[in-house]
Amino acid sequence: xxxxxxxxxxxxxxxxxxxxxxxxxxxxxxxxxxxxxxxxxxxxxxxxxxxxxxxxxxxxxxxxxxxxxxxxxxxxxxxxxxxxxxxxxxxxxxxxxxxxxxxxxxxxxxxxxxxxxxxxxxxxxxxxxxxxxxxxxxxxxxxxxxxxxxxxxxxxxxxxxxxxx
Amino acid sequence: xxxxxxxxxxxxxxxxxxxxxxxxxxxxxxxxxxxxxxxxxxxxxxxxxxxxxxxxxxxxxxxxxxxxxxxxxxxxxxxxxxxxxxxxxxxxxxxxxxxxxxxxxxxxxxxxxxxxxxxxxxxxxxxxxxxxxxxxxxxxxxxxxxxxxxxxxxxxxxxxxxxxxxxxxxxxxxxxxxxxxxxxxxxxxxxxxxxxxxxxxxxxxxxxxxxxxxxxxxxxxxxxxxxxxxxxxxxxxxxxxxxxxxxxxxxxxxxxxxxxxxxxxxxxxxxxxxxxxxxxxxxxxxxxxxxxxxxxxxxxxxxxxxxxxxxxxxxxxxxxxxxxxxxxxxxxxxxxxxxxxxxxxxxxxxxxxxxxxxxxxxxxxxxxxxxxxxxxxxxxxxxxxxxxxxxxxxxxxxxxxxxxxxxxxxxxxxxxxxxxxxxxxxxxxxxxxxxxxxxxxxxxxxxxxxxxxxxxxxxxxxxxxxxxxxxxxxxxxxxxxxxxxxxxxxxxxxxxxxxxxxxxxxxxxxxxxxxxxxxxxxxxxxxxxxxxxxxxxxxxxxxxxxxxxxxxxxxxxxxxxxxxxxxxxxxxxxxxxxxxxxxxxx
Ligand code: SF4
Ligand code: SF4
Ligand code: SF4
Ligand code: FES
Ligand code: FES
Numbered sequence: 001x002x003x004x005x006x007x008x009x010x011x012x013x014x015x016x017x018x019x020x021x022x023x024x025x026x027x028x029x030x031x032x033x034x035x036x037x038x039x040x041x042x043x044x045x046x047x048x049x050x051x052x053x054x055x056x057x058x059x060x061x062x063x064x065x066x067x068x069x070x071x072x073x074x075x076x077x078x079x080x081x082x083x084x085x086x087x088x089x090x091x092x093x094x095x096x097x098x099x100x101x102x103x104x105x106x107x108x109x110x111x112x113x114x115x116x117x118x119x120x121x122x123x124x125x126x127x128x129x130x131x132x133x134x135x136x137x138x139x140x141x142x143x144x145x146x147x148x149x150x151x152x153x154x155x156x157x158x159x160x161x162x163x164x165x
Numbered sequence: 166x167x168x169x170x171x172x173x174x175x176x177x178x179x180x181x182x183x184x185x186x187x188x189x190x191x192x193x194x195x196x197x198x199x200x201x202x203x204x205x206x207x208x209x210x211x212x213x214x215x216x217x218x219x220x221x222x223x224x225x226x227x228x229x230x231x232x233x234x235x236x237x238x239x240x241x242x243x244x245x246x247x248x249x250x251x252x253x254x255x256x257x258x259x260x261x262x263x264x265x266x267x268x269x270x271x272x273x274x275x276x277x278x279x280x281x282x283x284x285x286x287x288x289x290x291x292x293x294x295x296x297x298x299x300x301x302x303x304x305x306x307x308x309x310x311x312x313x314x315x316x317x318x319x320x321x322x323x324x325x326x327x328x329x330x331x332x333x334x335x336x337x338x339x340x341x342x343x344x345x346x347x348x349x350x351x352x353x354x355x356x357x358x359x360x361x362x363x364x365x366x367x368x369x370x371x372x373x374x375x376x377x378x379x380x381x382x383x384x385x386x387x388x389x390x391x392x393x394x395x396x397x398x399x400x401x402x403x404x405x406x407x408x409x410x411x412x413x414x415x416x417x418x419x420x421x422x423x424x425x426x427x428x429x430x431x432x433x434x435x436x437x438x439x440x441x442x443x444x445x446x447x448x449x450x451x452x453x454x455x456x457x458x459x460x461x462x463x464x465x466x467x468x469x470x471x472x473x474x475x476x477x478x479x480x481x482x483x484x485x486x487x488x489x490x491x492x493x494x495x496x497x498x499x500x501x502x503x504x505x506x507x508x509x510x511x512x513x514x515x516x517x518x519x520x521x522x523x524x525x526x527x528x529x530x531x532x533x534x535x536x537x538x539x540x541x542x543x544x545x546x547x548x549x550x551x552x553x554x555x556x557x558x559x560x561x562x563x564x565x566x567x568x569x570x571x572x573x574x575x576x577x578x579x580x581x582x583x584x585x586x587x588x589x590x591x592x593x594x595x596x597x598x599x600x601x602x603x604x605x606x607x608x609x610x611x612x613x614x615x616x617x618x619x620x621x622x623x624x625x626x627x628x629x630x631x632x633x634x635x636x637x638x639x640x641x642x643x644x645x646x647x648x649x650x651x652x653x654x655x656x657x658x659x660x661x662x663x664x665x666x667x668x669x670x671x672x673x674x675x676x677x678x679x680x681x682x683x684x685x686x687x688x689x690x691x692x693x694x695x696x697x698x699x700x701x702x703x704x705x706x707x708x709x710x711x712x713x714x715x716x717x718x719x720x721x722x723x724x725x726x727x728x729x730x731x732x733x734x735x736x737x738x739x740x741x742x743x744x745x746x747x748x749x750x751x
Binding site: 050053061062 | 337347
């Protein structure tokens, strides 16, 4: 392993990976490491994934396989407008699923993805504690309550229109 | 050894402990249909086509992934099992292009064959179809992910045998796809272009880049003088295209077929294999004298060269500077031969028939262009492509007489023939080095120490008191073991032979894929052994068995190259390679 190579990953993460390397089965810490990287940078960039692979000596293809398998991991930075659909029990029962489906088809992206213009990203969250308003969607700091799937395109259009002026 | 007793399809079986239900069933002739299974690779258990019933279990069990246990009562066939298998195949077909008629694997595709055998005769539903761009970024290995059935054999061969780990399963559910990291095109990955994924893929999801059209065009161009060369390994396997016996070589018929196809001169890469030995043993002796850049590592295998560039750039100075035999022949065709026959090198078109898809890449390397801007090798076709060409032309290979190679680039010693088998380059080199070092004639020509189908061999050869430590590795996972020893200094080697493909070129990524109904899988040790045997037999039958005694080689030095390692030899026959990115993980 190269120790003299400069990494763009923070020292904190490089140190953590080095700690993992002396443990048994270092590769089993991959997911924990990716969580840390996403925690600090908000998403998993290709360069970071490649650096994790080289530091941990796990093939880059395998690291990417893990990163794409879990919906939790984001491979692109969040959009300018981060849409998050609550998937908690109350929201789910009241139709969060179909709201999410509408967002997916309107934006042409899946959970954890960002539109190519960087405007919107989409994710699901756990209960955010306002179940009375279910189903709930937050876009950045704004909370939308009692959302039905028919509303989705209108919500998006309003944001886009506001962006244009 | 403990034996396990069980009953399969009403017959009692007794097999060694640790065998799977599939292996036990095979031994009594119950061939459970299978798809993701591969005998040389780890068990994946992904396709579930191999389901069987075991008394006491409510669910079907996968035969390839379930160990046989004492007292099991197993049924491999029932209406419900057959229906399950058929449903599984139909599900795969629903998500598969209906391209069989124009598909490279038509007639030798495991999916097509299963569908036929299991009696799928109509397609009831049209499912959601995955869509992927055809990846033809790479000059050697092309990727059609729409034809992928996610058996992961390619992932397994690329990591377990080649240690390249280029491929993995990405995403999940309906989006699952096998790909290099970051969904990068193959050309921007750590792929070393060995083509072993092509060999193990049950469908046409991995194929080589077809260059036969280029070759037909050249043959039909009256202004081109088309030269062809065939690698040693071709003659050991080409007969398989016509179901001819194994362990036999087809040199004469291959030459006859090439001549009938219309090539103007038919040369033998074995000739430049001999030349490689001349240059390489000279280089070795120089390095032994100076003590520099030892161990020397062979440079014939282009998959290995790609590997060292991406994975072990720090060992590049150890790699022999000799061009591969293919490149040496192409270079001579456009220099020595052109001069000798008063032809403009620009009118000469060189086609190489290789057992290898990495050779297609090698031919296009900037290192292998002449200073005048044209490539020395114009087209590379695999053994498989040559078989199609011969069939397309309507030549009955079986009935052909035996022809001889053209002179002067067609005469070879037995040492050149064995280049196609793992350990062959080493053995050929030792024959010559022994005589050069001792000045005496060698009695025993076969160095069995370096012959094997296994992936790794180390030996110490006593050349009249000079002890030479050698190692032979095939399959790059094995090569890593030796290379790590070199790096750590654990052992001082002098000469190392590395071939990328398991078993050597005879099992290259461009060799014939045995017909599905034979149940012989590429990488199969017996198959490798048979092809190797074909080459060893040619060597044994020859009286000329040492490269440095090949009269055509001696003539070449006298007329043109002066001496091994001369200035002109260096200019034409040697090259160096350089570090490449992305960097692989060892
Ligand atoms: S891969 Fe097999 S099933 Fe698919 S189109 Fe080709 S021959 Fe047909
Ligand atoms: S050609 Fe070789 S290195 Fe490249 S993906 Fe296939 S098996 Fe891996
Ligand atoms: S490309 Fe071929 S070998 Fe690889 S997973 Fe797909 S079908 Fe299997
Ligand atoms: S379940 Fe959605 S806010 Fe509680
Ligand atoms: S062959 Fe057994 S699960 Fe695929």
